[in-house]
């Protein structure tokens with residue numbers, strides 16, 4: 410069974426003011442933290458979904474680059490386009506390119522929840538869910554396509570229509586910190602190193618089949 414690793418790196422960065430996925434964190438462009446976490450788990454193919462304007466800034470030679478026909482349609486459109494472009498892939502581990510603390514341990518843990526009774530595996534904290542650090546099965550495609558046809562672009566609305574395995578994480582867990590503004594960035598850089606961030610709520614991990622929402 411093929412499990413692809415997908416980095417979403419085609420956003421506008423309008424709140425940040427410049428393409429945030431190339432900002433250096435711990436010596437690496439932000440998108441590389443996501444890509445490396447997926448690559449270290451041997452996910453294949455490795456895909457960066459982006460647009461023509463940013464394409465040349467991804468120098469890797471062993472990844473597939475998806476260039477979106479219409480840029481800036483949002484993550485749901487990028488997911489739908491990616492699943493459509495890779496018909497042989499069953500599961501897609503989708504990670505944003507603005508999450509400095511995403512790492513291989515997080516990806517490894519999430520992969521253990523793969524189960525074909527679900528359409529998606531999604532981290533959940535008390536404060537909310539994390540659709541952009543989640544696994545999607547290709548069975549999610551028809552619902553994603555329908556929503557886009559209705560001009561709906563919310564990942565959360567998609568998840569409301571899928572069989573989802575929610576994986577609990579503590580609110581204090583830094584894994585899902587993401588950068589939207591220059592203020593987010595300066596606060597993150599002050600904290601520096603991307604270590605010791607993996608704090609899943611292991612005691613309340615669901616057993617398979619008990620947590621479909």
Ligand SMILES: Nc1nc2c(ncn2[C@@H]2O[C@H](COP(=O)(O)OP(=O)(O)OP(=O)(O)O)[C@@H](O)[C@H]2O)c(=O)[nH]1
Nearest residue numbers: 418419420421422423424458481482483487505506
């Ligand atoms: N491939 C692709 N990725 C996207 C698209 N829109 C957002 N993303 C990615 O999804 C993640 C979350 O994006 P946001 O921060 O919500 O949006 P953004 O457009 O990057 O930033 P803002 O303009 O400030 O909202 C980031 O990694 C983006 O690069 C898109 O249309 N295509």
